[in-house]
Amino acid sequence: MSLEFTLLGLLNRNPRTGYDLSKIVSRTTNFYWTATQTQVYQSLKKMAxxxxxxxxxxxxxxxxxxxxYHINPEGQIAFMEWLRDPPDSPTMKEPFMVQMYFLDLLxxxxxxxxxxxxxxxxxxRLQEFQEYRGNIVAxxxxxxxxxxxxxxxxxxILFEETWITWCEQALADINEMI
Amino acid sequence: MSLEFTLLGLLNRNPRTGYDLSKIVSRTTNFYWTATQTQVYQSLKKMAxxxxxxxxxxxxxxxxxxxxYHINPEGQIAFMEWLRDPPDSPTMKEPFMVQMYFLDLLxxxxxxxxxxxxxxxxxxRLQEFQEYRGNIVAxxxxxxxxxxxxxxxxxxILFEETWITWCEQALADINEMI
DNA sequence: GATCGCATGTAAGCTGTTACATGATTTA
DNA sequence: TAAATCATGTAACAGCTTACATGCGATC
Known part of the structure; x- marks a missing residue:
């Protein structure tokens, strides 16, 4: 359900088209809720x-x-309610780490x-985030x-740096493994 | 699709019941693919x-x-194929960070x-991970x-530490915000 | 001439969630 | 006596993905 609220929140800042919104939400970089174009169009229709x-x-x-698309007063009320609610717990879907969990077979x-x-x-990804940062600070x-x-x-940025640290340590550990 | 392969991989290590598997996969702590009990039973049926x-x-x-449930040779072949494939890209669903993205309204x-x-x-969560660590090292x-x-x-562990670092910095930044 | 960007969408299918149902045994 | 643990599952729905369809203009 957070996808709808993500879109609502963006529409609350500026009126936008489905095409605009899908570009924001489909790039993994820079957003915390990824969705496809189809899904964006479907959600907009529902909310309308x-x-x-x-x-x-x-x-x-x-x-x-x-x-x-423009947000309506009803939409603003629904959005503020969601924003004040405690967040849903995140869903973990990290296929790479699942593969690592079975690395003994490789x-x-x-x-x-x-x-x-x-x-x-x-x-x-870290580089993209850092480039993006300039705009905001300025x-x-x-x-x-x-x-x-x-x-x-x-x-x-912190999470990408953590990933890289993990990779470096993992490579060293695997290399030492004879 | 990675849920099925996660379950297959676990069954490849040890025969287990749907109940056992759902306990492993439903606790967010310690696994990189979360699923509900219902989903586990449904997936096992499909794979059977x-x-x-x-x-x-x-x-x-x-x-x-x-x-x-026991894994069959066909299952082992399918699992090894999946394990060798490059991993699917992760899906980001982090409702808390979406709320932070709209924090200016709070x-x-x-x-x-x-x-x-x-x-x-x-x-x-960090504490739970650290407790869990002892078993493995020993x-x-x-x-x-x-x-x-x-x-x-x-x-x-690294990701939980990163979360905590972020929270500390964020609290300090917001507090300084007058 | 091919591909990319703009802009919208449908149809079908797969994945995942919520709520419910059963029923015995053990623990608080 | 209430609740938790063990153990399985169904039904209905919500969320999400993949493939396809359209069509113009600009760039390569």
Missing amino acids: DRGWITSETILQTGKPSKLL DKEEILNKIKFIQAMHEQ ADKSLKENMARSLPLKAG | DRGWITSETILQTGKPSKLL DKEEILNKIKFIQAMHEQ ADKSLKENMARSLPLKAG
């Missing part, structure tokens, strides 16, 4: 049926026309390659709005 | 239909009889309370099998 948001058709020349080379692959991925916003952007980003 | 696993009824006195006290709540949760197993248990656990 429920009266939380309203769409406005915008005609464009040279580009397909688009539906700009040979040394295979294990090392798997870890190196994941390490490269996290190094890239932004001329009220302190609270600044925090709302920088604290989750800071978490992203 | 597919011929990956076989069940054996075990009658007990004073307790309900149980179905002990007042200082509410934000501090939310963070303290999550901090306490992670401190508890275990008298071959190095590879030992790694399969200790590396993912080590990751869990």
Whole structure:
């Protein structure tokens, strides 16, 4: 259910189209709730049926026309209620770590390659997060709005650094394993 | 799909009942793929239909009889294929961080309370992980099998420590916010 | 000429959750 | 006497993924 509230929260800041929202939410980097384009369109439709948001058709020349969604007072109330509630517990789906849990069935080379692959991925993600950081620190916003952007980003950076540390230690441990 | 392979991997180590497996997989602590009891029973049925696993009824006195599942050669082949494949990318569902992303709509006290709540949760989880660690380090197993248990656990500990660090910094930042 | 970006969506299927049902034994 | 543990499961629904369809304009 948090996907709907994620979208509501974004619409509460600015009116946006399904296309805009799906770009924000589909990149793993920079967000804490990933969803596909299809899911975004489906959720927007549901929320519009429920009266939380309203769409406005915008005609464009040279580009397909688009539906700009706005949040309604009912949507704002629902959003604030969700925001004040204690958060649902996170769902863990980390296929790589599941594979590591069964690493005893692989040979040394295979294990090392798997870890190196994941390490490269996290190094890239860390870099993307750090590039993104500049925008926020430089932004001329009220302190609270600044925090709302920088604290989750800071978490992203810390987690990527932790991943990389783990990979380095794991590679060393596996290498020593004879 | 990784849930089925998680269960297969566990069955490959030891025959188990749905009840046993659901206990392992439903505690967030200590595993990287969480699932409910219902889902475990459903997945076991599917895998049995597919011929990956076989069940054996075990009658007990004073307790309900149980179905002990064993992995079949077909199941072992499917499992090893999955294990060698590059892992699927993880799915991020972190409702707490989504709420933090919209923290500008809450007042200082509410934000501090939310963070303290999550901090306490992670401190508890860290403790559980650390208690769990003793068993593994002390275990008298071959190095590879030992790694399969200790590396993912080590990751869990590092991530919990990172969460706590983030919470401490976040609390300090919010407090300084006037 | 092919692919990418813009922009919307449907259909089918798979995965996951919540609530319920049963029933004996053990512990508080 | 109430609740927890053992042990299995069904039904209904909600959430999410994959594949497909459309069509224009711009870039390679």
